[in-house]
Amino acid sequence: MNNLEWSKAEKQVARRAYDLAYEKECRAIRAKVEQMLEADDNIRQIWRIHDYLSKERRETDRKYDYRYSVLIFVFAKLINEGWITEADLSGLGADKTQRIKALVGFEHEDEVNS
Amino acid sequence: MNNLEWSKAEKQVARRAYDLAYEKECRAIRAKVEQMLEADDNIRQIWRIHDYLSKERRETDRKYDYRYSVLIFVFAKLINEGWITEADLSGLGADKTQRIKALVGFEHEDEVNS
Numbered sequence: 001m002n003n004l005e006w007s008k009a010e011k012q013v014a015r016r017a018y019d020l021a022y023e024k025e026c027r028a029i030r031a032k033v034e035q036m037l038e039a040d041d042n043i044r045q046i047w048r049i050h051d052y053l054s055k056e057r058r059e060t061d062r063k064y065d066y067r068y069s070v071l072i073f074v075f076a077k078l079i080n081e082g083w084i085t086e087a088d089l090s091g092l093g094a095d096k097t098q099r100i101k102a103l104v105g106f107e108h109e110d111e112v113n114s
Numbered sequence: 115m116n117n118l119e120w121s122k123a124e125k126q127v128a129r130r131a132y133d134l135a136y137e138k139e140c141r142a143i144r145a146k147v148e149q150m151l152e153a154d155d156n157i158r159q160i161w162r163i164h165d166y167l168s169k170e171r172r173e174t175d176r177k178y179d180y181r182y183s184v185l186i187f188v189f190a191k192l193i194n195e196g197w198i199t200e201a202d203l204s205g206l207g208a209d210k211t212q213r214i215k216a217l218v219g220f221e222h223e224d225e226v227n228s
Contacts, residue, residue, distance in 0.1 A: 026157035033160065037148065043140035046147065050167040057164055 004095060006068050013091035014071060021083035022064055029056050072096060076103035118209060120182050127205035128185060135197035136178055143170050186210060190217030 006014065036049050065074055078084045079100070086104075089097060120128065150163050179188055192198045193214070200218075203211060 023157050026160060030151070030157070030160050033147075033163070034151065037144070037151075043137050043144070046140060046144050046167065047171065049147070050164070050171055053160065053164040053167065057161060 004068070004072070004099075006096075007093075010092050010096070013089060014075075015066075017075065017078075017084050017088040018064070018066060018071075020088060021078045022060070024083050025060060029053070029060075072099050073103060075100050079104050118182070118186070118213075120210075121207075124206050124210070127203060128189075129180075131189065131192075131198050131202040132178070132180060132185075134202060135192045136174075138197050139174060143167070143174075186213050187217060190214050190220075193218050 032052065033049055036045060036052065040048075063074065063077060065071075075084070075089060079086060086097070086101070089100065092100075146166065147163055150159060150166065154162075177188065177191060179185075189198070189203060193200060200211070200215070203214065206214075
């Protein structure tokens, strides 16, 4: 997707959607940690929380990649996982939204078949 | 300290003191995590908590070593750090308590001079 040109306005839309997804995901991780603390008073629970945060950190570090060359794939994944909707990307050109939609369908089909 | 013999009763005292220290330290770590969650609503706070837990896990994994050959050093460190007191080791023979006391004083002096 290196051939796509991003206008200044599109970059703003992309940044906002990306930041929104990251914030929502971090808040969900935080809520899960709070829930784990409430759910179990066992002293080893802090190490289960550490394992959980290590996993989430690896996954979010891999997922959130703001290079324009991969952003189409990133947005498709974020939509599939429910962190953003297509409406959050309103303002992107059809060259981008069509590619994202195609990937969303493809990834979704892949998940259904797996 | 490989030359020390541990009686069955001493092993019970040692195990209880060791478990007590570990539980107190884990509870302190948990309290710190809860305090960090309360103190800062920033979305990146979960990664600061992850960093903190990673550090504590490394340190506790290194510190809590229940081999009888190193237990004297472990108890001296746990006393110096305040997780147990000499009273928690009541029941150990003088061959062990004297070595622990000597190490407690030595480590403490070392900290004062450093």
